[in-house]
Amino acid sequence: YERYNFKSRLEAKVTPWLSVSNNTSYFKSNYSYPGLGGVNTIFKNASYRALPILVPVHPDGTLVYETNIMNYTLAGTTVALSNKKHNNKDEIDEFMTTFEVVINPVKHVEIIGNYTYSKYDKKCTNRSVDMQYSKVPGVTITMPESTSGGNKLTVLNTKNLYYAYNAYGTYGNLFAGSHNVKLTGGINYETKSYEDLTVSKDGLLSDELNDFNLAKGENTVVTGGKNKYALFGVFYRANYDYKGRYLFEASGRYDGSSRFKKGHRYGFFPSFSAGWRISEEPFYGALKNTVDNLKLRLSYGTLGNQQVGYYDYLQQIETGKVLNYSFGDKEKASYAYETAPNASDLTWETVVTKNIGLDIGIFNNRLNISADAYIRDTKDMLMPGKALPSVYGAKSPNMNAADLRTKGWELVVAWNDRFNVMDKPFNYGVSFGIGDNVSKITKYDNPNKEISSPYVGQRLGDVWGYMVDGYFATDEEAANYGVDQSVVNYIINNAVVDRGLHAGDMKYLDLDGNNKIEQTVSANDIKDQRIIGNSLPRYTYSIRLNAEWNGIDFSVFFQGVGKQDWYPSSDAFAFWGPYSSPAPSFIPKDFLADVWSVDNPDAYFPRPRGYIAWTDGRSLSSVNNRYLQSLAYCRLKNLTVGYTLPVKWLSKIHVQKARLYFSGENLLTLDRLDTDYIDPEAAAAGTNWKTGKTNALSYPFSKTYSFGIDITF
Template identity: 45%
Template sequence: MYYANFDWYNYLFDQSRPTWDHNLSISGGNQKINYLLSGNYGTQDGIYRQNTDKLRTANLMAKVSADAYKWLTVKFMARLYDSKYTAPGVGHGYNIPSLTFHAMPYLMPYNPDGTWVYQNPIQASGPSDGIHILIGDGTTKSIEENRYMTYSWSTIFKIMKGLTFTANYNFKHSTTDYMERSTQAKYSQYPGVEEVAQASWFSNKLIQEYEKSFYHSVDAYLNYDNTFNSHHVYAVAGFNYEQNHYKHHYATKLNIQSDELNDFNLGEKGKDVTVQGGQSKWALLGYFGRIGYDYAGKYLAEFNIRWDASSRFPKDHRAGVFPSFAVGYRMSEEAFFDPIRKVFSNFKIRLSTGSLGNQAISDCYPYIQKLNMQGLGGYLMNGEPVTYAAVSAPPSGKLTWETVIHHNLGLDLGFFDNRLNLSADLFIRDTKDMLVPGKMLPGVYGATPPKENAANLRTKGFELAVSWYDQFNLGNKPFSYNLSFGLSDSKSVITKFDNPMKEFAKSSYYEGMTIGEIWGYKIDGLFQTDEEAAAYSKAVDNSYVCKNIFVTAVGDYKGLQAGDPRFVDIDGSGRIDDGEKTADNRGDMVIIGNKEPRYLYNANIGLSWNGIDISAFFQGVGRQHRYPDGNNMMFWGGFARPYSSFVPANFLDNVWSEENPNAYLPKIRGYAAQGDRSLGHKNDRYLQNIAYCRLKNLTVGYTLPSEWTSKIKIDRLRVYFSGDNLFTWTKLKSDYIDPEQITVNSDARTYPFSKVFSFGLDITF
């Protein structure tokens, strides 16, 4: 059915997401034993208006601590987390990207007789690629269930004064059970005639995926802590062991005999079956020691050392030794500080240097060459498909730990009886022997380069925290308030890598490279007349960066015109291109931004008076860049794809025309943001600074006077309102994209961020 202006957005999506969250805790004990039992149960509806997605979570935790004897303390903790997420349509996040395609306002999702609209005579591709049918019929869906069980046991032996022995054991068992079911869908182009949709996501298929992991850790250590007059000495020595075993199963089957029942037994036996698996195991063993000393709280020193071995490395390179050392001086404890102590309460300077190892590689066996079973599609031998074993690329034989060496200079200051506190740190972190793909090898090598300890990285940064707390009487009632602010920043540069020509085509690293750097072209505004555009086109060849204008465009749309972007010929070659694709010669490309977040900050405000409490938490990023992906239709609109389902309401106000010559966006050209077209090339005009400040949480509460609640046997009763993500201020030039959303995915076609309004009741008996 064809319609004048159907509202697909509000047909598909719901603006509200009702949420319930319940918490209950019970605690108690005596001098010998203490216990805590807490539970949480929550439900949340999702964004889909038809057969909405639902999330259910449950937590249960129990903790017990008992002094069995004067010399023995035993602690036990158990936690169970369980969640279930049910969503209509195709799983693994495919719904939202597809819903942004082809849902044009002149089409409705269904016909007058109730049949679905999909392929139709006036539009080659069906609205939302037919995903609206899968969401609406209720039989195509995915269900993901996660369960985590964690247990920990701790035993503390008090051997003598100041000397204890602690043994801990932790166990975690996690499972993920995922089911995805798709069913055939029918639609109608003509009254009384139903057809079966043929796209792959309409196949009658059942997918089952199951993952489980078992994690064990054991650590035991001696701890000594004692003070002799003004001398405080402490020491720790022990070991820890960790082991993780992961297993994965994946299976699919076609032609399930029921649309409502989901079981492999309902499929045809022996036909159209896919089965995959996989498992891995890793282990860590470490020995550690620490010794520390301070005199009268003024002079402080500490030395640490670790020996760690990882199963991820070959036997001869499995272990590493990582020492560290720290000293501190509290000048404020000196006698000469006494006259100013009430104003200048604390002055402490800290200096530390040390190393830690990193073995975080996704592959548990990176040093072993593997055999992978492959199928030779289309070939049969004795009536059976042909399979063969393919050898993986040769690995490096000398993989070992990355070594992270950290140097830190810190300062802690307190003023006015420590109501005002400041903590500042400057640090340099050197990552030696980074585990990255090594240098590119000649083509005759015949395989991809293996991961090696092939690069060094230096990070410089700072961290700053300031807080203020005070209390005074207001209306004969105590009024307390607190303010805090935190700011941090860092920048990382590659200091060693074997890529002497700094070739981008062969490697992602080169010496001197800043991690996260974005290269792009410069745009010096938009052409205002066809004559101006034609003259520039004669002087400078734009065909490399504007293939949509010079190659694919036809007729009156061919060639640079008024409203098109003016790319700057930086190297004066008479051609806009990326030169030799090296850092020293990228033609007209320059570094235009950086995708890593800079100047991360947070602020917290808290007030309390006469039972009323108010808190506000802000967080933000001072600078971070992203270039919108070619499918970011909330930003590009028709420049991404002319058949974008949802175009910003003010889109045309930002598009160049003779009546709107100062517009931000250029002249409309379909697909201009895709691939090697004019807006598909990163450039400084449309690079986005996604810096933002967000009111992450605002909570207002009121605690009823105890003289009221005690009459009904309640110790404390508090009502509150809490809001999350209430306001966001950003430099991102879009009213329809969240700055954190585009950080997750540059096309912003992800599950949207939400504002959350909560009303709650806290009761203590």
């Protein structure tokens, strides 16, 4: 991996009333890697498709893909990596420059105009070759093209162009020594275009050279794609304060987006805020000696969201499709079709936030407290509309379909002080911040409250699951269990060996008393699935400590989540191991100690059975309370220790300041997960808010240790 960065900033005062500047950056990277598909696929397959029960190479050096006794072809990943001729290269060039002009025509007035141009180019080259393998040593077979990629060259070119124009003016003045006014108004225009071109051809004459002139095969594929959007807006802001005591601000935007149909493209988004510094009032008097600062804040703000597809308001015609049959010709006929019905009246989603806050400074502002409470209403959410029956034959189109209300609060407490140690000042500070919020659906067309779609009253992130009462102690208990739990026992009930429930299998509880485990389809008719947790984080917090004495400085930063639930998805192999699939490359060394057996009846996992965590309708993949995980954690995010050398040591070498330091990142994590092989933040990334499931297949967090020196001349 090679990466190059260039940044520059130039500024010139042309005249007393005119300034010009330019800010430019350039980024270039080259990333080469072997194997089939994208690099993410390589890492993913390496983690659960190395298949340790199948050796990758025969004694004679030929590669193994499948054998005469096993056709488990996941080993193809290893073959593709081993032949060293499947090569890929991703090249990125990104250039951005901004020119700005600042004009001060008269006193108190400033006019600013800027222009930004950005170009992003990405080229992905993927080369595959015909791969040879052996089922038995000495007899080679060509791997199927559908698995190996075949002898083929594919090049994908992506180009993005972005332009932005801003022009605005400000006027600020202080009247009568008490009235401070500042006005701002301007316009904004931006547009971005996307263009893709993919070319693929087979039959290359060389395994080493990559050029389409060498591709003599009959299969050529050329695909493209273009998208573009534009935004135009007018904005303003007005600020007023009286003696720093009464503070007011009013701002707003009138924005239009090309993502919506004419007549629905524009939205107005105003905001207002006010502050009252009570501690500056004449009547505050003696309270100033105890509570130095007391400020009340109120705000009301709106924001617009236009993040839907580029042309969702249009019903489009898809081309380039090929029939599965021909009309007497050798070539199959092509056809075009209309896309699914759409909602042509799409418009802006609006987020309205109402906030009240209080700032307090006590003991000469050594103790500072900032508290906020807010209600955020997301109106006309852009998402698929009402749930439609399968006979409709198409997905529900994106619409302004739902409203969401979020209630939350935030609190920050900080203490900063100093005292002398050995006649030298010791400065230190401690701060603690915590916040929480809960979101509920307040509007959606789902009167039956089907839990597969949003419904009014639903708390965002709720996890529905079954209740489990441990394992069956004996085969007899399992056979005589009077509850039909077939809905979660597909693999067990259809197994070739040891079919049916046995000792060590999970006992699901019949909560509605009808002697049958059933899914809950509607919140109006709760069966055996109940709300057992919530996948969204609660009580997020941070702690920061810092101190400085005699040139020595120290800081430490913790962050964490107080409450969050997670149910591992079927391909969370680091959690389920072979219960999901027999193919994982890595199994924890102490895994068997957690597996049920006659001698280990209280084990964490049930009796060994492959695939019972794979796809729905199986005993472990069915969300339940026994394997619901807590993602609460506390992480030492950063620790920094430094020493600033005394000035008298540096003056002789003409150095103004020199500081030596050590810094560590992600040094310690405390969590409550029932595994040592998954990071709580990685597990939370991309969690499905409906099911709480994700696979935690992300690049692991790493501990980083840095040593350095800062020198000022």
